[in-house]
Amino acid sequence: xxxxxxxxxxxxxxxxxxxxxxxxxxxxxxxxxxxxxxxxxxxxxxxxxxxxxxxxxxxxxxxxxxxxxxxxxxxxxxxxxxxxxxxxxxxxxxxxxxxxxxxxxxxxxxxxxxxxxxxxxxxxxxxxxxxxxxxxxxxxxxxxxxxxxxxxxxxxxxxxxxxxxxxxxxxxxxxxxxxxxxxxxxxxxxxxxxxxxxxxxxxxxxxxxxxxxxxxxxxxxxxxxxxxxxxxxxx
Amino acid sequence: xxxxxxxxxxxxxxxxxxxxxxxxxxxxxxxxxxxxxxxxxxxxxxxxxxxxxxxxxxxxxxxxxxxxxxxxxxxxxxxxxxxxxxxxxxxxxxxxxxxxxxxxxxxxxxxxxxxxxxxxxxxxxxxxxxxxxxxxxxxxxxxxxxxxxxxxxxxxxxxxxxxxxxxxxxxxxxxxxxxxxxxxxxxxxxxxxxxxxxxxxxxxxxxxxxxxxxxxxxxxxxxxxxxxxxxxxxxxxxxxxxxxxxxxxxxxx
Numbered sequence: 001x002x003x004x005x006x007x008x009x010x011x012x013x014x015x016x017x018x019x020x021x022x023x024x025x026x027x028x029x030x031x032x033x034x035x036x037x038x039x040x041x042x043x044x045x046x047x048x049x050x051x052x053x054x055x056x057x058x059x060x061x062x063x064x065x066x067x068x069x070x071x072x073x074x075x076x077x078x079x080x081x082x083x084x085x086x087x088x089x090x091x092x093x094x095x096x097x098x099x100x101x102x103x104x105x106x107x108x109x110x111x112x113x114x115x116x117x118x119x120x121x122x123x124x125x126x127x128x129x130x131x132x133x134x135x136x137x138x139x140x141x142x143x144x145x146x147x148x149x150x151x152x153x154x155x156x157x158x159x160x161x162x163x164x165x166x167x168x169x170x171x172x173x174x175x176x177x178x179x180x181x182x183x184x185x186x187x188x189x190x191x192x193x194x195x196x197x198x199x200x201x202x203x204x205x206x207x208x209x210x211x212x213x214x215x216x217x218x219x220x221x222x223x224x225x226x227x228x229x230x231x232x233x234x235x
Numbered sequence: 236x237x238x239x240x241x242x243x244x245x246x247x248x249x250x251x252x253x254x255x256x257x258x259x260x261x262x263x264x265x266x267x268x269x270x271x272x273x274x275x276x277x278x279x280x281x282x283x284x285x286x287x288x289x290x291x292x293x294x295x296x297x298x299x300x301x302x303x304x305x306x307x308x309x310x311x312x313x314x315x316x317x318x319x320x321x322x323x324x325x326x327x328x329x330x331x332x333x334x335x336x337x338x339x340x341x342x343x344x345x346x347x348x349x350x351x352x353x354x355x356x357x358x359x360x361x362x363x364x365x366x367x368x369x370x371x372x373x374x375x376x377x378x379x380x381x382x383x384x385x386x387x388x389x390x391x392x393x394x395x396x397x398x399x400x401x402x403x404x405x406x407x408x409x410x411x412x413x414x415x416x417x418x419x420x421x422x423x424x425x426x427x428x429x430x431x432x433x434x435x436x437x438x439x440x441x442x443x444x445x446x447x448x449x450x451x452x453x454x455x456x457x458x459x460x461x462x463x464x465x466x467x468x469x470x471x472x473x474x475x476x477x478x479x480x481x482x483x484x485x486x487x488x
Contacts, residue, residue: 054447075453083451089403090444093396095370106461107453137403155452 001028001065001080001159001187003051008060010046010211018046020211021060028159028187035198035219036191038208039233044191045086047208048161051189052083079108082152082186083161088144088168097123097139097147098132104155122154125183142173149180159187166194193234195223207232254368256300260466261373262380263474268365270478274485275357281333281346285488286353293360302367311359315352322351371395376463388460397442404437 003026010019022043026034038044049055050062053069062069064077082104085091094100101122105115123129126146131139139147145165152160165181166174174194178201181188192198198205198219205219209232215222222228229235256264271292278285298304329344365374371392378388408430412422422430466474 049447052451054450075455078451078453083448085444085448087444090441091448093399093445093449095372099370099372103449103454104452107455107458112462137399151452 002026002063003028003159003189004063004066005047005050006061006063008050008062009058010043010050010055011058012046017211018043018055019050022047022208022212023060024206024213024216026189026206028189031185031187032204033181033188033190033202035202035205036189036208037193037195037198037205037232037234038191038214039193042208042232043211044208045163046211048083048163048189048191051161052081053077079155080157081159081161082155082157084145084148084152084163084165086164086167088141088148091148091151092136092139092144094136096132097128097134097136100136100147101150101154104151108155118154118156119150122150125153126150126180141168142170142176145169145173145177146180149177149184153184157186159189160184162188162190162192164192164194165190166192166197195229195234199223207234209233254300254302256296256302256364256368259368259473260470261369261377261463263466263470264365264369265374265377267474267477267481268361271361271481272358274481275354275361277485278350278354280350281343282488283346283350283353284336285485286350286357288484288488290353290356290360293357293364297360297364297367300368302364307360307363307367308356310363311356314355314359318351318355319348322348325351372461373463376461379460380463380465385460386456389456389458396445397438400438400441400445401434404441405434408434408437 005019005022005024008019008022009017012018020043028034036044036047046055050057051064051069053074064072064081069077092100094103098119102115102119105118108115110118120129123132126149128143128146128150131143131147136144136147162181165177169177174197178197181190181201188201190198190202202219205216205222206213207215207222207228214232215228226235271289275286275289278289294304294308297307325344325347326342327344329342329347331343332340333343333346334340375388375392378391379385409422412426412430413419
């Protein structure tokens with residue numbers, strides 16, 4: 001899958017640019033992972049939201065596999081691209097774990113049997129089968145993250161967008177999350193300022209600063225450049 | 236003692252139980268609840284014996300089926316201040332004497348206030364018991380099978396989610412407030428205004444985020460509603476006999 005930004009500009013309230021004439025090409029392999037790095041306010045979340053059409057572009061274009069975003073049906077776009085929100089509480093809104101994981105598949109116009117099969121498979125992969133009947137509000141931070149992932153996995157997307165996935169997770173939670181992500185059978189775009197996590201999971205990265213691409217390339221090499229990291233607020 | 240906000244989650248604890256009530260099909264359960272509400276509000280304003288017995292039914296049922304009747308009772312008490320505000324004036328304006336079964340009379344205003352309280356306990360208790368024993372999706376499915384318009388059911392579902400957010404945000408604001416006012420036992424009235432405004436803004440922001448998450452998982456206004464489990468023969472029989480029993484109780488109390 002290929003995601004391209006062409007001179008894309010998105011404004012926050014008050015005409016403050018969140019993405020500023022941003023141009024870049026992200027090419028994902030079948031299970032490839034790219035890190036989207038940047039300090040707070042660099043435009044990482046807006047970048048992810050823009051891919052899903054959740055925030056309007058003021059100018060420029062976004063293309064998914066060469067097709068302009070406006071030409072792709074919203075249903076199709078959101079079926080192909082899943083997103084994990086920064087705050088897991090925003091992502092989980094159903095009553096029980098099972099219901100939440102089933103929320104996406106029930107909107108895919110597939111049979112009840114297939115919904116159940118997908119939900120069980122996703123819960124199995126994420127190791128949350130035992131939590132199926134648990135109330136969402138009674139989950140720990142790490143469990144919420146895994147339930148969020150299962151909810152997206154059940155939709156079988158081609159690309160997974162993750163917005164600060166390690167936020168509010170302890171080291172063990174981070175470790176479990178990276179294990180879960182390794183098992184996730186889709187390409188991943190991970191917006192984070194957790195450099196260790198990014199280096200562990202993503203061979204490639206894009207660094208944003210003030211809504212524009214500041215650097216891109218191999219994660220291992222870019223993260224060695226202390227001066228550059230200082231300049232973009234990551235060190 | 237009324238539960239603190241943090242424990243007043245509207246999410247049911249249905250998942251932690253496997254009682255007869257939880258296993259019962261949602262549609263007859265919902266219809267019985269509606270019948271019960273209808274019968275409860277049909278009592279006359281001085282009919283305190285009937286309302287008292289009806290007020291006991293939800294809590295008795297909760298106790299029999301293994302739900303926490305005490306907790307259910309404490310939750311219904313939240314509605315009490317509103318009822319007291321509505322009914323307290325009766326005590327001053329309704330001076331008519333009402334005969335009591337144990338002899339003597341009582342001012343009609345007091346009797347009607349008690350009737351209001353019992354009706355509130357009965358109706359709020361019954362609705363809370365339904366929500367504690369039935370997941371929202373099943374209730375939506377039951378409403379859909381009654382051909383209630385899809386738009387209305389979606390509104391109820393979204394309202395249910397929004398109420399959950401309000402509860403969560405109110406709980407965290409309350410905690411934050413008292414942590415910075417350790418000597419304070421109650422939030423002073425002068426702070427209610429800006430706290431309520433702030434709560435509204437916070438919940439609007441969070442509800443927008445939740446809605447975005449729903450959109451990401453393909454939610455739209457024409458979304459198919461969940462289907463609930465159909466009632467079995469014995470469940471239908473049970474529901475019909477319970478309904479008849481409730482009508483019988485109402486007629487002879």
